[in-house]
Amino acid sequence: MKKMNILVLGSGGREHTxxxxxAQSKTIDQIFVAPGNAGTAGLxxxxxxxxxxxxxxxxxxxxxxxDLVIVGPEDPLVNGIHDxxxxxxxxxxxxxxxxxxxxATLEGSKEFAKAFMSRHNIPTAQYGTFTPENIEExxxxxxxxxxxxxxxxxxxxxxxxxxxxNDLDSAKKELSNMLLDQKFGKASSKVVIExxxxxxxxxxxxxxxxxxxxxxxxxxxxKRIGEGDTGLNTGGMGAVSxxxxxxxxxxxxxxxxxxxxxxxxxxxxxIPYVGFVFIGLIRVGDAPYVIxxxxxxxxxxxxxxxxxxxxxxxxxxxxxxxxxxxxxxxLIEDQSATTVVAVSGGYPESYEKGKTIKGLTSSPNSxxxxxxxxxxxxxxxxxxxRVLAVxxxxxxxxxxxxxxxxxxxxxxxxxxxxxKDIGFDL
Ligand code: AMP
Ligand code: GLY
Numbered sequence: 001m002k003k004m005n006i007l008v009l010g011s012g013g014r015e016h017t018x019x020x021x022x023a024q025s026k027t028i029d030q031i032f033v034a035p036g037n038a039g040t041a042g043l044x045x046x047x048x049x050x051x052x053x054x055x056x057x058x059x060x061x062x063x064x065x066x067d068l069v070i071v072g073p074e075d076p077l078v079n080g081i082h083d084x085x086x087x088x089x090x091x092x093x094x095x096x097x098x099x100x101x102x103x104a105t106l107e108g109s110k111e112f113a114k115a116f117m118s119r120h121n122i123p124t125a126q127y128g129t130f131t132p133e134n135i136e137e138x139x140x141x142x143x144x145x146x147x148x149x150x151x152x153x154x155x156x157x158x159x160x161x162x163x164x165x166n167d168l169d170s171a172k173k174e175l176s177n178m179l180l181d182q183k184f185g186k187a188s189s190k191v192v193i194e195x196x197x198x199x200x201x202x203x204x205x206x207x208x209x210x211x212x213x214x215x216x217x218x219x220x221x222x223k224r225i226g227e228g229d230t231g232l233n234t235g236g237m238g239a240v241s242x243x244x245x246x247x248x249x250x251x252x253x254x255x256x257x258x259x260x261x262x263x264x265x266x267x268x269x270x271i272p273y274v275g276f277v278f279i280g281l282i283r284v285g286d287a288p289y290v291i292x293x294x295x296x297x298x299x300x301x302x303x304x305x306x307x308x309x310x311x312x313x314x315x316x317x318x319x320x321x322x323x324x325x326x327x328x329x330x331l332i333e334d335q336s337a338t339t340v341v342a343v344s345g346g347y348p349e350s351y352e353k354g355k356t357i358k359g360l361t362s363s364p365n366s367x368x369x370x371x372x373x374x375x376x377x378x379x380x381x382x383x384x385x386r387v388l389a390v391x392x393x394x395x396x397x398x399x400x401x402x403x404x405x406x407x408x409x410x411x412x413x414x415x416x417x418x419x420k421d422i423g424f425d426l
Contacts, residue, residue, distance in 0.1 A: 003029035004314060005065050008044070009051045009081075010072025011035050013341070013371035013389040014299035018070060018313070019043045020367065021306045025314035032064055038380045039370025051076045054084045058091060068314075068321060071098035071275070074296050078108040078156060082274075095274070095321030099295050103266065103273040106293040110152045110192040113293050120265035122258055124290045125150070126195040132179045141193055142171050150194040151175060155187030159235060164196070199284040200425075201291065202243045203301050206259055206277045207316070212325035213263050214316075215255065217308050217332055218243040219301040220426075225348060227421045234348045235386055238340045238422030240397050241304040245283065245426070254281065254288045262293075274320060303369050303389045304337035338400040339391040340408060340422050341371065345415025347385035352415065355382040359410040365400075366392040366407045382413055397423045 004027060008018050016039040022031050023043045034057060036046035045064075049056045051073060061069065069085070071077055080101040085091040098104075105112045117124045130138035142149055149171035153161030161184050165171040178188035205216040219241040225231040246254075258279060266273045278294035278301075297305070306313070310331035319328050344351035353372075357380045362368055369391060372384015390407050394400030401423050408418060 001027050001315070001318070002067075003027055004067040004318065005030045005032065006314065007057075007061060007064070007066045007069045008033040008036075008040075008072060009057070009069065009076060011037050012072065012299050012384075013369045013386065014297055014302040015072040016040050016369045016371070017302045017306050017391075018072065020369070021309075021313040025312045027312060027314045027318070030064070032060070032066065034060065037370045037383065038373040038375045039368070041375055052079065054081060057081075058088065061094060062090060066094060068317060069094060069096045070317065071096060072296065074104065074107050074156065074294060077101070077104040077275075077295050097317055097320060098275040099273045103271050103275075104295045106277075107295040108156055110154050110292070111190060114192060116265060116269070117290055120261045120268070122261050122265070122290055123287065125197050128193050129154070130175070130179065130191050130193065131189065135175065135179050138175050138179070138191065138193060139172050142168060142175065145193070145195065147171075148196045150196050151178060152192040152194065153178060153184040153188035154190035154192060155184070157184040157187040159233065160184070161187055197282050197284050197289055197291070199282045199289075200245060201280065201282050202246055203298050204254055204259065204279040204281055205297060205301070205305055206263070206279065207320055207325065208263055208266075208273055208275070208277060209320045209323045209325045210273050211267065211323065213259070214325055214328060214330045215259055216305050216330070217241045218246045218251070219298065219305050221298060221301050222419065222422055227419050228424075232348050234343070236298070236300045236341065237343070237419045238338070239298075239300045239304045240336065240338045240423050240426065241301070241308055242336065243426075244397075250283065250286070250288065253286075258288055258290060299371070300339050300341055300386075300389045303339040303391045307337045307367070307391055307393060308333040308335070333393070335393045335395060336397045336400050337391060337393050338397055338404055338423060339369070339389045340401070340404045340418050341386050342388045342390070342408060342411065342416050342418040343386050344372070344382055344384070345417055347417075351385055353381070353383050355413040355415065356380070357382060357387070357411065357413045359412055361407065361410055363403065363407055365394065366390060366403050368407065368411070387413065387416070397426060
């Protein structure tokens, strides 16, 4: 196999982890990342191009003889970057890992995802969809449900579009805020109201070439800012893999009732799909239900999932692009992986950037993945809410976590905060 030049799109911990794993590949010539961060700069060539600037990305792909593109975040996929490549005479033969716009609608529209699940009998919460025109029916729908009430903006809302409300009057008020006052802009011009499911959540990641697929190890992320899972939702404060409560029987149920029907459903509906499907799951009793689909890998789940995959990532992605995933046997590392995310003070509300990060180091069992960092005059500065994710491997979660926490004690920046209870509930 010819050595490839690969372009990774994105700038977070997920993308640093992709670059780190690709850098171990035998089949890679050069790695480029747009725009990347201070961590990716040590492994790849950072290109100063935003993920939405398709024309500049085109030039970079041609100039750098890129053989394959991996799209990290959902935004460019929902905005049709894969379609842009297919429609361009110079780009159409360069494979993109990430679905076309139609497939990306699984993440871009909650209603589309719910209708897909209902068509293919995939277990998920009961729901109704409402617009400003039938808001009265929405109120009536809420009245016949029992609390808590789950209201979801149909479109992308940067992870903020889901409200879980305890009393009926507030739920009606929020429905009106979303539909009539555009609480989440255009994203809430349609609202999905769902039955509340009570259980423990986990994430399942599937890589598909459209026909064949492999399922990566399960992971669990910790979304709330505060210890004991309290406070505001964040992008994710830590993650672990494997997930102890996902035993063989439960994983088999996920495969049979969710993963297979999802991939088969995409085919039946003529939705071309090459890339990752991230299935957000909840365990209700003994049964898995789908909370949501994402059309990319998770962040910070990638930081614990990729370190547990023994295969050459470039080979895996090349097979995906060629429709030959059936020829790959996925090899999983038995050890546990954990990651703890260090964030800027104030996050997920307002926070400052540009703080000097001190004490950056690594150890044999730990890697510091950069999430929001930048290089300025030789210094590494904070550049986002989530700043670093410290991943460790160990025989058990506990051993791995101790290593991550030990390394974090050496790292500092003004306002730095991290949860000290990742994995506490397992
Ligand atoms: P989503 O953006 O759809 O993943 O929703 C964000 C979070 O809201 C999920 O991770 C769950 O914690 C919660 N959530 C969403 N839908 C439901 C539901 N039907 N029942 C209970 N919790 C939910
Ligand atoms: N950690 C959740 C996500 O990537 O959406």
